[in-house]
Amino acid sequence: MARKIRNAADIGAGNRLAIIRLLRQEPLTRAELARRTGLTRAAVTIISERLISEDLLREKKDRRLFLQSDQFQFAGIDISRHGIQLGLADLSGQTLACQDLALTGFDSFEQLAASLADRTGQLLNPKVRGIGISVPGPVDARSGLVINPPRFGLLQEKNIQAALAGRLGLPLRVENNAAARTLWEKHLGQGRALDNFLLLIVDSGIGGGLVLDGRLYRGLGFAAEIGHMSLDPAGPLCECGNRGCLENAASTTAVLKGSSFCSWPGLARAAEGGDPEALGLLRGQAEKLGQAITNVTNLLDLEAVIITGDPVSRPQLLLQLVKEQVDARRITRQIHALAVVAADFRPDAALAAAAMIAVDSFLA
């Protein structure tokens, strides 16, 4: 596959990450690392000596190198409209502690920030190297300012990074929750062997994240707002000011509205059983998602689309319907495959993704 020429620093960071990724799965000798990464033995030796000096790697008696994952911990805080999930994970993405908090009871941002600082502070220990915070977008990831997330007044124009950094005394990075999920999929999930993919979060809204050429793509900081891709110029007016946005046609909220179903898994189960109303709704959702995915892949020529959010508990039929839509429409359909897969279901996904923001910063 053709790749963009990168500068030396990029190559160095990329090679270092490639070695860490392999060692996350199992201990390997330098020779095995060279074979699997395609790097020279000399390059592997230089990089691994550096990682050993940073205490990230150690060598076993049989000369295999292993990652000291448990020595490097990261705190994660995910704030969403459904509530807060916070806890700790290690370098391999293993969750070490996880707690769910309701948002009710916080009357102001200041109250929320104080409580988060307090609870996170109780989790910290000397092995914790950084903190990742994921919030509903749009957010300016450079400054940590949450701009104007729809239906979420508590965070409106608030700088979560500034509010917590001083209180916790550790490197802290903020991302929107779609970017956080995308980082997780890239490091440890369905995207770990992929360089070009779209992540779609389907829940009360629709969020997106892009990995292009192996990296999270940000544009000027606010890329991948696929929920606000217009599919119908005469469609209903969206909060964003555009008409006929994907989110208003294919989010869980939009699909369930006015139906006899009260949850997405309930709808999917009924559709699998042949219920005509459920099948119609699921086909409608798949058609809209397929339309948006086709637009994105025609523009960017992706390897895969990873769907997460409500569908992960029962994804099969939706994936099949979306794939049919996309494979009937995309320009590359006779040239190469486009995988449409679901993220793995895990109850601590929000925390794991938030902690991965800190892991990603640390490894970079």
Ligand SMILES: [Zn+2]
């Ligand atoms: Zn919109």
